[in-house]
Amino acid sequence: MxxxxxxxxxxxxxxxxxxxxxxxxxxxxxxxxxxxxxxxxxxxxxxxxxxxxxxxxxxxxxxxxxxHSFLPELRALLLVEHNETAERVLRDVAERFSAMLAHKEALFRLMVRESQSNPEVADCLHTIVEEGIKALGAYLERRVHLGELRPHDTALTARTLLGTVLTTHLARLPIRPWAELVAQLLHGISRHSDHVRPGQD
Amino acid sequence: MxxxxxxxxxxxxxxxxxxxxxxxxxxxxxxxxxxxxxxxxxxxxxxxxxxxxxxxxxxxxxxxxxxHSFLPELRALLLVEHNETAERVLRDVAERFSAMLAHKEALFRLMVRESQSNPEVADCLHTIVEEGIKALGAYLERRVHLGELRPHDTALTARTLLGTVLTTHLARLPIRPWAELVAQLLHGISRHSDHVRPGQD
Amino acid sequence: MxxxxxxxxxxxxxxxxxxxxxxxxxxxxxxxxxxxxxxxxxxxxxxxxxxxxxxxxxxxxxxxxxxHSFLPELRALLLVEHNETAERVLRDVAERFSAMLAHKEALFRLMVRESQSNPEVADCLHTIVEEGIKALGAYLERRVHLGELRPHDTALTARTLLGTVLTTHLARLPIRPWAELVAQLLHGISRHSDHVRPGQD
Amino acid sequence: MxxxxxxxxxxxxxxxxxxxxxxxxxxxxxxxxxxxxxxxxxxxxxxxxxxxxxxxxxxxxxxxxxxHSFLPELRALLLVEHNETAERVLRDVAERFSAMLAHKEALFRLMVRESQSNPEVADCLHTIVEEGIKALGAYLERRVHLGELRPHDTALTARTLLGTVLTTHLARLPIRPWAELVAQLLHGISRHSDHVRPGQD
DNA sequence: TATGAATGAGTGTTCATTCAT
DNA sequence: AATGAATGAACACTCATTCAT
CATH class of the missing domain: 1.10.10.60 (Homeodomain-like)
Incomplete structure (x- = not known):
């Protein structure tokens, strides 16, 4: 050996x-x-x-x-158990994604920086983001079919979750417990959030 | 003369x-x-x-x-009418913020890029982000007091809205109508979003 | 007018x-x-x-x-009364030369400096020095014929007097009363020195 | 090895x-x-x-x-035998100083030139000159105590000898045998000068 | 494996000089 | 008489890269 x-x-x-x-x-x-x-x-x-x-x-x-490729780690992070509840899965993904960004901060900043001028890096970053959105979106789609979630633009939700975590790290804002973000995404902030939402069919 | x-x-x-x-x-x-x-x-x-x-x-x-300072434009953009509904204001802010990022894309990319190594630029960007979150958060706080919105972490909501728009532009993702994002934020994606949310008091 | x-x-x-x-x-x-x-x-x-x-x-x-040519001033300075005693003339020349160097210090330093690389300036400086030595030497020669001074290398004496004053200014050494220098020089070239000097005939 | x-x-x-x-x-x-x-x-x-x-x-x-520091060479040159006669020592110093200036002409011209604007170089040159005057003056002082020379301003004599040699090289005047200069200087400061010099006590 | 001498094109910056106004 | 916009070559210095040792 x-x-x-x-x-x-x-x-x-x-x-x-x-x-x-x-x-x-x-x-x-x-x-x-x-x-x-x-x-x-x-x-x-x-x-x-x-x-x-x-x-x-x-x-x-x-x-x-x-x-130091992001991809494998990100993929592993998105391999969620589709039978778990959305709340648990979204919280898990947010926290692990946040932890990954903290752990690989140097690489992450380098990618963001160089992706502005290096097309190869830009492509790489783009792939990562799209893959993340797609994987998380697919999971959400399943929860919609299972009736846990309403029909909605799942790609947008995925983008919101991952984007908010990412922006927080990029701007060096304080890292809050991500459960609160997940709660807001799930239940909204409107007092009367139960009725039919206008502008969505 | x-x-x-x-x-x-x-x-x-x-x-x-x-x-x-x-x-x-x-x-x-x-x-x-x-x-x-x-x-x-x-x-x-x-x-x-x-x-x-x-x-x-x-x-x-x-x-x-x-x-080409961002700040004046951003401030103008955040001077919202506090008597308007949250839906209208959030949609307005999202769309105008998105339009500004599209219009000043070159400057925006330069700032993101150089803020990684130039502390002065980093400070500037940080100020912009915090000011945006604060202004939008203050508006949301008012809608909570007026009973339109539930009590919630308003700074986090502001961060989510602005961060999602920003990430979209940064990653060159397709720009969707932002009304859908606002709707999700307001009403959530859970089917049973009316009941008391766990983990929040 | x-x-x-x-x-x-x-x-x-x-x-x-x-x-x-x-x-x-x-x-x-x-x-x-x-x-x-x-x-x-x-x-x-x-x-x-x-x-x-x-x-x-x-x-x-x-x-x-x-x-700011040196020459006219230097020539005026060397137009000495040949009937005056060597002691008086040499002291006068030393003091006036020293005063001139102090007064035109900037020009003097510029000349020394640039004469190292600018041949035109070097020639100018050379002329000045030679003319000074020649004029003062001629005066000394006359005092030899008149019997006030011993026969000696008058050009060397002139060079010594002017060179010592010049070096003093160039090196920013303290300016002493030049009478002492004249006295030292004089009594080495006076006829009434104690005995025949070796190495001179 | x-x-x-x-x-x-x-x-x-x-x-x-x-x-x-x-x-x-x-x-x-x-x-x-x-x-x-x-x-x-x-x-x-x-x-x-x-x-x-x-x-x-x-x-x-x-x-x-x-x-190419001047100093060591100059110091070696000034380490004279105090028991030797003034005539021999002064002639030796003048000739060796003159030889040194001829040998290190490039360095010497560079120093003179740059000392006009570079304070560090000016300091260096100043130190050299003062050290030379001090060392030669100390030797002369000893010869005064031994009775070979009259009491006189020994620093001035040192300055005269070194300054004359220096000016000669600086102005590219013909280098004469320095014995003559020493002879002139010497018989002005010898005890056996003909009479008390006026203006010195 | 490891060194560092050597290259020459490149950098940001300064310069004496010209000229339309 | 006086300005300062405009030039382009030169400057001190840095760089990624090569290669003999």
Whole structure:
């Protein structure tokens, strides 16, 4: 089981350390404002070594996306039990999504930042968002069929839940317990919320 | 008697054109990735002329903020009539906020982008968000006292409305009619939304 | 006697002021490190106006030399009464040369500085020095013929006197009463020195 | 066993060559009028390499001072044998000082030039001059106590000797045998001067 | 694996100079 | 006489990248 020599292991470890160091710097200063020299210095190695592990600066960026992709984590997070109540599922998703954003803050900020100019990153972010909305929307659709929820624009609800959590982290607003958000989404804030809503058929 | 010679006027016009050109480029490529040379070339003037109007590259950025500040527009947008119904006011705010983001997309993207590394911009964005939440929250509070809305976390509702609109624009999702979002927020999506909601007192 | 219109007069005055301002700045910072913009700003006028009075930056430098030439002053200073005693003449020359250096310090420093790289200035300085040595040497030669001084290398004595005063100003050493220097020099070249000096015939 | 790889050695050699090249150019044209590009071209290397060895242009200047300091050489030159006669010591000092100025002409001219605007360099030059005067003055003082010389302003004599040599080099005057200067100075300060000098007590 | 010397195009910025007003 | 908008080459300095060791 020890399959790897310590040389190989060490090399892999170093590569991962370089990726992490680069992520931290890119996230704080931006990709353009971070130099290869800075990354090497932060890691305590010579500039040339970076080019031993990565063919270029943009390859370091790509390695970041590969190593720290949002998608698997997000997918796992959205694999909800369709038999659980909406309240529980929505609260769970909100809290886990929030926790993920907090945990991967550097990556998240880097993505938001670079997606404005890098189309590849923009696509990646777009996919993530759409997939999240689709998965959560599909679950909500099922709860509608089961009669727990009214017929409604489920994609919009998913967008509202995920978007609110995301905006909160992006703007560094205080993180409140997400149960309250879920409650508002489920039951509304109108005093007479039971009657037929106008503008919806 | 109009006080300005055509020479002075022309200079002011050129200054404003430079600011706009810089905004467009900064927004598309980012501040760091945009060179002074590019801005000058896009405007069809020599590099040195930029330094005749602005003492440095960062001063161009500052001129952008001064010329295109979000705040006044946002404040005007939040000066709502407190006697109007919540449905109408929320829909109005959502639509006008959405229109503003569409109209000032370049500036908005630049702010989001640079706020990640420029603390000054981050502060500015933070102020805008908090002010928006506060103003909209105050209105909602009043509707609660008037009995139109249930007692609830009004700041959270404001955050949800504005955050959802913002995320939609940020992620370039299709812009739906915002009335549906307002309806969901007001009345919820639960079939039995009339009874007392658990977890809220 | 009013021969000049006030416009012409004013223009001449402004020209002279510009030359003086330039001299002050060149002397303090050096010719290369001083910009046209700085000179204009120090005078409170627009850059273009400098080019109304002078065709180029180097022309400003030339105007300085023309306006503030050392030579006439130095020549006047060396027009000594050959019948006066050496002690009196040498003391007079030393004190007046020292006073001149103090009075025209800015010009003097500029000359020393620029003579290192500008051959024209170097020539000018060279001429001044040689002329000074020649004139003072001629006077000393006469005092030798009159029997007041021993036969000696009068050019060397002149060089010593002028060089010592010059070095003192250049190095910003304290200015002592120059009589003492003259006394020291004098009694080494006086006929009535104690005995025949070795190494001189 | 010699500790240094040829790579390291070569790097050190290159650094020193760059310093020397910079000294030659600075001395001829002045610090401000010499560009980094010129230095690199004169050495036949790329511009960037200069910044591999020095963090800035001014650091190149500092490296020049460190590598070619006058002080040690001047101090060695002033470590005279107090038992030797004044004639011999003064002649020795004058000749060795003159030789030093000839040998380090580039550095000497650079110092004089830049001391006019760079206070750090001015201080350095001032220290050198004062130290020289003090050391030579102390020696003369001793010869006074031994009765070889009359009581006199020894600092002034030192200033005269060093200043005359210095001025000669600065003004590119012909270098004469310094014995003659010493002879002139000496017989003005010898005890066996013919009579009490007026103006000194 | 790891170094750092070396490159040259690029950056933001300053400059002397011109010229329409 | 006086302004300041406009130019474009030059400046000090940084960068991603290469490669001999």
């Amino acid at each position: 020890e399959g790897k020599s310590s040389r190989q292991e060490q090399a892999l470890v170093r590569r991962e350390q370089l990726v992490d160091t680069a992520l931290a710097l890119f996230s704080k200063q931006g990709y353009d404002a971070t130099s290869i020299k800075q990354i090497a210095a932060a890691e305590g190695v010579a500039v040339g070594l970076l080019y031993h592990y990565f063919p270029s600066k943009s390859a370091v960026m790509r390695a970041i996306w590969e190593r | 109009e006080g300005k010679s055509s020479r002075q006027e022309q200079a002011l016009v050129r200054r404003e054109q430079l600011v706009d050109t810089a905004l467009a480029l900064f927004s598309k490529q980012g501040y760091d990735a945009t060179s002074i040379k590019q801005i000058a070339a896009a405007e069809g003037v020599a590099v040195g002329l930029l330094y005749h109007y602005f003492p440095s590259k960062s001063a161009v950025m500052r001129a952008i903020w001064e010329r | 009013e021969g000049k219109s006030s416009r012409q007069e004013q223009a001449l005055v402004r020209r002279e002021q510009l030359v003086d301002t330039a001299l002050a700045l060149f002397s303090k910072q050096g010719y290369d490190a001083t910009s046209i913009k700085q000179i204009a700003a120090a005078e409170g006028v627009a850059v273009g106006l400098l080019y109304h009075y002078f065709p180029s930056k180097s022309a400003v430098m030339r105007a300085i030399w023309e306006r | 010699e500790g240094k790889s040829s790579r390291q050695e070569q790097a050190l050699v290159r650094r020193e060559q760059l310093v020397d090249t910079a000294l030659a150019l600075f001395s001829k044209q002045g610090y401000d009028a010499t560009s980094i590009k010129q230095i690199a071209a004169a050495e036949g290397v790329a511009v960037g390499l200069l910044y591999h060895y020095f963090p800035s242009k001014s650091a190149v200047m500092r490296a020049i001072w460190e590598r």
